[in-house]
Amino acid sequence: MSTGYAHHTLVVTVENKAGVLARVAGLFARRGFNIFSLAVAPTDDERFSRITIVVDVESATVEQITKQLFKLIHVVKISELHPAESVERELLLATVKAPPESRGQVLELVQIFEGRILAVGHEQLTVSLEGHPTKIDDFEELLRPYGIIELQRTGRVALPKLERQAPRLRAVKGKVS
Amino acid sequence: MKLTGAQALIKSLEMEQVEVVFGLPGGCILPAYDPIIESSIRHILVRHEQGAGHMAEGYAHVTGRPGVAMVTSGPAATNLVTPLCDAFMDSVPMVAITGQVPTTAIGTDAFQECDTVGITRSVTKHNELVMSAQDLPLAIKEAFHIATTGRPGPVLVDVPKDVLTSTMDWEWPDDVDLPGYRPSSKGHPKMIKEAARLIVESRRPVIYAGGGILKARAAEALKELAELCDIHVVTTLMARGGFPDDHRLALGMPGMHGNYTAVTAMQRADLLIALGARFDDRVTGKVDGFAPEAKIIHADIDPAELGKVRRPDVPIVGDCRLIIEELVKAVKDLLASSEQPDRSEWKQTISGWQEKYPMTYQPAEEGDALKPQFVLETLRDSCPSDTILASGVGQHQMFASQYWKFNHPYTWVNSGGLGTMGFSVPAAIGAKVGRPDKMVWAVDGDGCFQMTAQELVTASVERIPVKVAILNNAYLGMVRQWQEMFYDERYSEVYLSHDIPDYVKWAEAMGCVAFRCESPEEVQPTIDKANEIDDRPVVVEFRTDSSEKVFPMVPAGQTNDQIVVPPFQEGPHREVVQ
Numbered sequence: 001m002s003t004g005y006a007h008h009t010l011v012v013t014v015e016n017k018a019g020v021l022a023r024v025a026g027l028f029a030r031r032g033f034n035i036f037s038l039a040v041a042p043t044d045d046e047r048f049s050r051i052t053i054v055v056d057v058e059s060a061t062v063e064q065i066t067k068q069l070f071k072l073i074h075v076v077k078i079s080e081l082h083p084a085e086s087v088e089r090e091l092l093l094a095t096v097k098a099p100p101e102s103r104g105q106v107l108e109l110v111q112i113f114e115g116r117i118l119a120v121g122h123e124q125l126t127v128s129l130e131g132h133p134t135k136i137d138d139f140e141e142l143l144r145p146y147g148i149i150e151l152q153r154t155g156r157v158a159l160p161k162l163e164r165q166a167p168r169l170r171a172v173k174g175k176v177s
Numbered sequence: 178m179k180l181t182g183a184q185a186l187i188k189s190l191e192m193e194q195v196e197v198v199f200g201l202p203g204g205c206i207l208p209a210y211d212p213i214i215e216s217s218i219r220h221i222l223v224r225h226e227q228g229a230g231h232m233a234e235g236y237a238h239v240t241g242r243p244g245v246a247m248v249t250s251g252p253a254a255t256n257l258v259t260p261l262c263d264a265f266m267d268s269v270p271m272v273a274i275t276g277q278v279p280t281t282a283i284g285t286d287a288f289q290e291c292d293t294v295g296i297t298r299s300v301t302k303h304n305e306l307v308m309s310a311q312d313l314p315l316a317i318k319e320a321f322h323i324a325t326t327g328r329p330g331p332v333l334v335d336v337p338k339d340v341l342t343s344t345m346d347w348e349w350p351d352d353v354d355l356p357g358y359r360p361s362s363k364g365h366p367k368m369i370k371e372a373a374r375l376i377v378e379s380r381r382p383v384i385y386a387g388g389g390i391l392k393a394r395a396a397e398a399l400k401e402l403a404e405l406c407d408i409h410v411v412t413t414l415m416a417r418g419g420f421p422d423d424h425r426l427a428l429g430m431p432g433m434h435g436n437y438t439a440v441t442a443m444q445r446a447d448l449l450i451a452l453g454a455r456f457d458d459r460v461t462g463k464v465d466g467f468a469p470e471a472k473i474i475h476a477d478i479d480p481a482e483l484g485k486v487r488r489p490d491v492p493i494v495g496d497c498r499l500i501i502e503e504l505v506k507a508v509k510d511l512l513a514s515s516e517q518p519d520r521s522e523w524k525q526t527i528s529g530w531q532e533k534y535p536m537t538y539q540p541a542e543e544g545d546a547l548k549p550q551f552v553l554e555t556l557r558d559s560c561p562s563d564t565i566l567a568s569g570v571g572q573h574q575m576f577a578s579q580y581w582k583f584n585h586p587y588t589w590v591n592s593g594g595l596g597t598m599g600f601s602v603p604a605a606i607g608a609k610v611g612r613p614d615k616m617v618w619a620v621d622g623d624g625c626f627q628m629t630a631q632e633l634v635t636a637s638v639e640r641i642p643v644k645v646a647i648l649n650n651a652y653l654g655m656v657r658q659w660q661e662m663f664y665d666e667r668y669s670e671v672y673l674s675h676d677i678p679d680y681v682k683w684a685e686a687m688g689c690v691a692f693r694c695e696s697p698e699e700v701q702p703t704i705d706k707a708n709e710i711d712d713r714p715v716v717v718e719f720r721t722d723s724s725e726k727v728f729p730m731v732p733a734g735q736t737n738d739q740i741v742v743p744p745f746q747e748g749p750h751r752e753v754v755q
Contacts, residue, residue, distance in 0.1 A: 015356065019298075023298060027299075030299045060484070064485060067480050070481075071481055073302075073303045073355060073357055
């Protein structure tokens with residue numbers, strides 16, 4: 001684990017019970033930890049939900065957060081996902097000003113980022129983009145000058161990357177090839 | 178078998194071997210009070226719900242069994258918040274049952290509705306709102322399981338009125354269903370081996386015993402470890418009684434008002450063996466300067482405590498008793514092939530400190546008010562050694578911990594973490610209910626006493642013969658001490674008056690026998706008289722010296738090296754061991 005401030009993604013599997021999100025959020029508030037983003041949804045097993053929490057803290061604090069979280073009775077499992085070893089996605093919805101004179105540029109931007117147009121108005125467009133959070137950041141930044149009317153991001157969700165090492169070649173002793 | 182939710186609730190408590198419930202009925206919990214009439218469970222009717230909570234705590238402190246409090250919704254539930262938080266901070270096993278408005282009324286701001294589960298979420302180990310009578314037995318079973326296993330703590334079960342009145346098919350669950358709750362108990366063998374190695378190699382080791390020793394029922398094991406390795410033991414405020422004070426290896430209480438030797442031995446140690454302790458700020462002083470040369474072995478059942486304040490060199494998660502027993506074995510293995518280093522210099526240093534800075538005070542001059550320490554010493558010497566002592570929070574609490582001799586576990590009942598004024602009277606009552614065979618004294622301050630004294634009515638009516646010693650110095654003494662020392666004697670809102678209320682009349686009005694004691698000659702005979710009474714509560718008011726301060730003291734925010742000894746002990750006192 002490296003030290004210093006950084007994004008840490010915690011994937012918390014919880015029992016799907018009333019108030020469980022309040023317990024998790026309350027714990028962050030009470031212990032003075034700041035949540036950067038949060039996403040909650042049921043898992044494939046209906047007894048459990050998965051909470052993906054991104055925190056912006058030191059590594060030592062992450063350890064303490066994890067231990068405190070684990071004390072919640074309804075928390076079943078916690079894993080920390082390192083950015084290098086996980087796939088992360090986020091969804092952005094934005095309504096942006098798009099009068100005839102700039103509409104083409106907005107459309108082009110959406111096209112470059114492989115986003116979608118969800119709704120079209122006379123002076124506005126609602127667009128969506130799904131992707132890695134840094135890509136979303138870039139898109140948001142480039143969209144901003146055109147005039148964002150409303151913007152909503154989901155908070156990131158993540159899963160561990162699949163192991164895909166090449167099958168290890170057996171070393172043959174004594175031979176040089 | 179068909180039962181109402183209320184019947185199922187009470188039956189579930191019986192299944193959990195509950196012998197006593199401290200409580201007070203009201204609207205929403207009313208249905209549960211009907212089956213109590215037929216139940217084997219004794220109900221003790223308190224005068225304020227906070228009292229019920231502290232009584233449950235006192236009961237749990239001395240018996241090790243979970244204390245149970247049952248109250249109604251709304252204001253009753255909020256009155257229980259302080260004891261819940263107190264139990265949470267001090268890891269006291271407790272189950273609270275609160276009434277709630279009917280499920281159909283939840284969220285409508287109904288009469289006496291409050292979000293009990295929301296309000297108590299951060300002061301309980303767990304809480305649960307039960308929405309169906311059928312779920313009640315499992316909820317109760319899980320509540321007791323969670324409260325008593327792992328790191329103990331309070332659990333609250335909130336029960337809406339219509340859940341109590343509806344019917345269910347009675348079935349007692351065989352097991353709990355808690356996939357996210359698996360407290361570990363045995364320590365990691367590799368860590369235990371490593372700890373044993375550090376112990377036998379250390380030259381200036383100190384055992385830092387915390388409340389976990391008592392929670393894990395590890396007092397015997399601790400004694401074995403200390404004697405085997407010949408290591409001195411400090412017992413924190415929460416661990417008093419966990420290691421006998423009259424033992425040659427006992428150093429007494431460390432911390433802000435700990436004795437000089439306990440504080441300084443920790444500060445100079447090269448190894449701290451923390452067992453069931455949590456490096457509380459009142460023990461460490463300024464953390465950066467705490468025990469700077471010490472390696473740390475930290476054993477605790479709560480993984481979150483390891484590294485929370487001070488990063489341990491050897492962390493061990495598990496039950497203290499099991500860990501210590503394994504440590505003893507591991508140390509014996511090592512000692513079979515090697516010897517511990519010569520620690521005679523360290524021992525001499527310790528005994529030097531003990532000689533130079535004993536826990537003493539200056540006796541009162543002729544005509545002066547009583548010294549609180551003198552009252553406590555006399556009380557201590559007049560009571561059986563296994564007397565249970567409860568205390569409130571403040572100067573009297575520190576004097577009690579400093580001057581009492583705790584030689585038996587589970588004889589000290591106090592509010593350590595939360596520091597709840599008013600704790601002692603109800604906690605003493607709960608303790609006496611749990612251990613009716615023992616003498617129970619509450620040492621209280623005049624400020625504390627005024628917060629919860631009405632529970633003496635409960636004690637009188639229920640025939641619970643506790644004894645209360647009020648150290649009446651007419652002030653909020655600890656605050657006064659800080660104002661004297663750190664605010665240039667500018668006393669702000671700390672004077673309470675010696676005479677109002679009249680404690681003797683008040684106590685008598687509550688059905689107690691009461692005495693007032695103002696001169697040193699009266700102290701012994703008054704205590705003797707109080708000790709002879711065993712059929713009703715006794716209150717003794719001792720008029721004590723307002724200006725007496727608690728020493729030693731580590732001023733807030735300073736390191737333990739800055740310990741202030743009483744003025745008459747002052748001198749060059751900061752020897753450093755090489």
